[in-house]
Amino acid sequence: MAAELEDLIPLFRAGRALAWEHHRAVLRAADRQLLLTARTLGEALRARRSIRHLSDVEFKVYSQMGEDGIIEWLVQNLPIRAERFVEFGVGDYTESNTRYLMRNRNWSGLVLDASARHIETITGDEIFWKHDLTARSAFITRETIDDILARSGHTGEIGLLSIDIDGNDYWVFDAIDAVRPDIVICEYNAILGDRHALTIPYDPAFQRAIAHPSWLYFGASIRALEHAAARKGYRLVGSNGAGHNAFFVRAELESLLAIEDRRALPSLFRESRNEDGSLSHVGGLDRAALIADMPVFDVDTGRTAPLASFGDLYSPAWRTRLAPSARS
Numbered sequence: 001m002a003a004e005l006e007d008l009i010p011l012f013r014a015g016r017a018l019a020w021e022h023h024r025a026v027l028r029a030a031d032r033q034l035l036l037t038a039r040t041l042g043e044a045l046r047a048r049r050s051i052r053h054l055s056d057v058e059f060k061v062y063s064q065m066g067e068d069g070i071i072e073w074l075v076q077n078l079p080i081r082a083e084r085f086v087e088f089g090v091g092d093y094t095e096s097n098t099r100y101l102m103r104n105r106n107w108s109g110l111v112l113d114a115s116a117r118h119i120e121t122i123t124g125d126e127i128f129w130k131h132d133l134t135a136r137s138a139f140i141t142r143e144t145i146d147d148i149l150a151r152s153g154h155t156g157e158i159g160l161l162s163i164d165i166d167g168n169d170y171w172v173f174d175a176i177d178a179v180r181p182d183i184v185i186c187e188y189n190a191i192l193g194d195r196h197a198l199t200i201p202y203d204p205a206f207q208r209a210i211a212h213p214s215w216l217y218f219g220a221s222i223r224a225l226e227h228a229a230a231r232k233g234y235r236l237v238g239s240n241g242a243g244h245n246a247f248f249v250r251a252e253l254e255s256l257l258a259i260e261d262r263r264a265l266p267s268l269f270r271e272s273r274n275e276d277g278s279l280s281h282v283g284g285l286d287r288a289a290l291i292a293d294m295p296v297f298d299v300d301t302g303r304t305a306p307l308a309s310f311g312d313l314y315s316p317a318w319r320t321r322l323a324p325s326a327r328s
Contacts, residue, residue: 034061035103040103042072049077050258055241062099065242067185070262071101071160074091074237078253080159080182085109086149088140089164092121097162097185097245099127101158108132110154114139140165141204142175149178156180164245167206170199170220170299173227184234190267191287193313197224197299214280214290215273221313222246222264224299236262237292243267266318284322288313 010291038049038061045057057073058066085098090111093099101107108131112120116137122128123135138148149155161181163169173186192198199220200206207217225246226236234248237257243265249257272282272290282290292308314322 005086005278038068038100039104041069042076045069045073046076048073051260053241053261053263053265054238054247054259055106062095062103063097064095065240065245067097067240068100070240070247071097071183071185073256074183074247074249075105075159076255078182078249079256082157082159083107084154084158085160085162086154086158086179086181087160087162087164088112088138089166090118090122091115092118093125093127093135097164098160100260101160102131102133103127107159109158110134110136110149112138112140112148112152140168140172141202142168142171142202145172146178146194149176154179155184159183160185166208166218167200167211168202168204170224170228170277171202173225174231174324176232178250179214182250182253184229185246186225186229186246186248187219188222188225188239188264189216190222190243190265190318191291191313192217192219192221192224192270192296192320193288193310194222194264194266194315195313196221196225196310198296198307198310199224199299201295201297201304212291212294213273213275214282215271216287217294227299232274236264238262239264241265242269244269263317265316266321268322285314285319288315302303 018115035176041059051057054070057069059069061068071111077121085101086109087096087098090096090113098109108295119135119137134152136152155178158179160182160183161179162185164171164187169186211217229248233251235251235254237247237249237259239246244267246264270281270283272280274280295304296307297304
């Protein structure tokens with residue numbers, strides 16, 4: 001019986017290899033179809049020179065939400081100086097803001113992530129040899145970011161910078177001098193509102209999952225990011241419809257974009273966690289109460305105080321959008 005089983009092992013291995021190859025072939029075919037559909041959508045955007053809000057031109061290929069469509073529209077309507085990008089906080093790069101830009105337009109770039117395992121996955125993917133992509137493992141702080149960019153060979157003018165590190169986003173954005181992008185995408189924490197320029201106090205070792213059990217204490221408000229952007233010569237041109245990624249362009253390019261409403265939108269995410277790490281689905285206005293006692297830094301005044309001490313966090317427009325979620 002044992003001998004018969006041993007005879008079956010090569011057959012089993014061959015069958016498994018065939019199954020995996022079939023699976024990969026199906027994925028490649030699906031990816032090709034996805035790119036073809038996205039390119040059709042991208043061509044349709046060329047006729048939309050004037051839009052109400054950035055969310056009107058969204059479509060998703062590899063981005064988390066509709067950022068791929070927004071990026072495509074911006075690139076179509078701006079004189080991009082260098083077809084290069086830098087993105088950090090990319091995970092294994094299957095979901096990102098620059099993968100479609102690279103696949104569709106063949107831009108080159110640098111991606112950074114704190115996980116060495118994620119970087120191994122990226123360098124083992126066929127996109128790594130098909131494109132001019134640099135991937136580095138690094139824990140990013142405001143003290144190290146410029147050195148990391150310089151050592152990776154990515155400095156100077158670039159087309160796009162994307163920041164999503166779920167923590168010191170404001171502090172790192174404010175510290176970057178090594179690159180001068182045409183477009184900046186930066187995640188904001190809508191729970192911190194749109195009335196005050198608030199961010200978590202700087203902590204180079206900050207980790208969102210450790211800082212607070214709800215996972216809602218991280219990042220910066222949209223107004224804080226606007227302050228950092230303005231100091232660096234950038235202007236807000238809107239956000240994605242999901243209300244967590246803000247888009248900025250160089251101030252001298254702002255007039256080239258025909259966007260009626262350039263405000264950032266509030267998020268309706270219900271990603272709060274229980275003590276055991278499971279989702280608790282707290283939404284709307286109730287989310288801020290979970291982190292009311294946590295300290296935040298006011299960029300305008302230099303004051304650090306509990307979030308609750310800043311009173312009303314939301315403009316009437318944001319409050320109207322958030323209130324129905326709180327009542328559900």
